[in-house]
Amino acid sequence: MSTTQSIDFDQQREAIKQSILRFDPRHLVKNPVLFVVEVGTAVALLLTVYPSLFEASGSRVYYGLITVLLASTILFANYAEAYAELEGAAHADSLRELQTETEAKRLRDSDVAVENVGADDYETVDGGALEEGDIVFVEEGDVIPRDGTVIDGSASVDESAITGESDPVIRRSGGDRTSVVGGTEVLSDRIKVEVTSAAGESFLDKMIDLVEDATRQKTPNEIAMTILLSGMTLMFVVAVATMYFFGDYLATFITGFTGLDVAELIALLIALMPTTIGALLAAIRVAGMTRVTRRNVIAKSGRAVEAAGDLDTLILDKTGTITTGERVAQDFHPLGDATDEEVVRASYQSSLYDETTEGRSIVELAEKMSDESRADGGEVGSSIEPPRQVDTDLGTIGLSEENFVPFSAETRMSGIDLPDGTEIRKGAVDAVEEYATSVPGKLRSVSNSISDNGGTPLAVAVDETVIGIIELQDELKPGIADRIAQIQTMGVETIMATGDNERTAKWVADQVGIDRFYAEFDPEEKIELVEEVQDEGKLVGMTGDGTNDAPALAKADVGLAMNAGTNAAKEAGNMVDLDSNPSKIIEVVGIGKQLLMTRGALTTFSIANDVAKYFVLLPAILAAALPGLAAMDVLNLSTPQSAVVATLVYNAVIIPLLIPLALRGIDYEAQSGSELLRKNLVVYGLGGLIAPFVFIKAIDLLFVFMGVFQ
Incomplete structure (x- = not known):
């Protein structure tokens, strides 16, 4: 789509400003992981000002450095979310620029044939004054004032401002290519259009709402992830709090040991918590929804996008989806x-x-x-x-x-x-x-x-x-066989349901490698097929553009309706494709899977990071009380203070380093679930284990070179 935006310098500055404002506990309490980090930052700040608090033995400089690093962790996490939201806002602003108020030629007599319309047959009104059900006349050079349905005539329409495609499209009365979008221009001929949307309810308005809603609403999977992260955080809080009292117990019979340092325990807590994924979760959601709108797909909820990533079965029509649709x-x-x-x-x-x-x-x-x-x-x-x-x-x-x-x-x-x-x-x-x-x-x-x-x-x-x-x-769409093969590689079954005869259906199915097909299918049988597959415990996706497709679109877990189709189909589906390309459902599945894969990969990386940081910090903090733990110090770091600071530096810096990946999404490949799991474990699991060791050891060597913490 032609509205892809980048963040400019002013927006970068705004993202930083928003990052600072979001230190407000009322904002951070929505993210339990970051809220605990903020509480830890406050305690570390108190220790910096009052080192004697909790009988702490460290210096103000040491505690101040811990405070700064914890605050930086929150800052970078806030920045990731603000950056993603501003990118989405930039996309929404670019969509608003496409909304132009234009004059409309509202017909006085809606029954006059389009070829007979003259200047006396219509009144010129402001586009904003149109109401749903009004009939307008649009001819060559006119801009379509509002979303509607062509009820008479045919015309060549330039939809490039909406879809990014330079080639004009034909919109005509009758059939399933009747819908027109407000703001597009008629290049030739003349049509009568029945307005189908009230002011503020056009598809552009819905796209803008989708982008903006993505910054506010959590998807069901993200809510579940937030609950999981909250549980893990609570578990670590209890474990680390217990260690504080365990340190006091050890101090009673270990000479020279005065207990565990509160600031270091806070550092251990922050290092063990899944701060990386907790910081990037919102950014992944917002960026994923933005990718959907940039494919010119209106998703009525984030649930639909995630469901697309979890689909087990894809029901495809032949005409327009597998074939070009122009018989x-x-x-x-x-x-x-x-x-x-x-x-x-x-x-x-x-x-x-x-x-x-x-x-x-x-x-x-x-x-x-x-x-x-x-x-x-x-x-x-x-x-x-x-x-x-x-x-x-x-x-x-x-x-x-x-x-x-x-x-x-x-x-x-x-x-x-x-x-x-x-x-x-x-x-x-x-x-x-x-x-x-x-x-x-x-x-x-x-x-x-x-x-x-x-x-x-x-x-x-x-x-x-x-x-x-x-x-x-009716020719096969170029590359459709490869795209169907990719979907099948990801473990999604493909079913073709068509009204064509058995022989034609079999020929098409054989050509593109469809898993199974049904011929001479009517609309009632399509919805029965959806219900039958769902009764097997599977998630189902399908496309459609006609009124007769509406029941099955409404029943499917992911129903992608065509913008050029009927209003009934668009109301029934939970997604609408502005490009009216039925094969877009295959891309939508890919977008959904990319969203889930990105979240899964970064979650794997974050947990692996936590395991590595455990082996760095625990020996450093407890070695004075339990010398036997020194064997766990696989990095042989110079001092406990160096280990703590180096770990917190890594913990903070890894977040901005991963922001581009969270926004772009991991590279999407058509693979089975087992292959994806194996890849995640090798690339992001093993990588998440190794990266902290390498990074923390490098920082420790830098501290040695600089003579810090010696």
């Missing part, structure tokens, strides 16, 4: 005694007023064949009535839109009734076969051959006699 006429096949020209003529006439993509492509192919045949002196051109752009009144055939018989879900056919009483119908092969009284013997063999090659056959009948087949082809 176009490829050829005409005569049957029986019918001639080529008779099939082309009947197909052309039955599709004259068919506004679907298939209908338009049939007309275009017939006109192309007519023009080519006319140029070659052939018979087809002489038998087809002149195309509409030549014979504009269609008087030679006497047809009008009233003669058109629209498609019906009940009959699964459409067609036209000629003035002389001739009935022409086209539609699904089995539907036309049932309708007709005369069916050629080759109907099934020809239609099966087309289906076996991934095409869709439409039978054509004239006066209840089948005369031929129209071959439609």
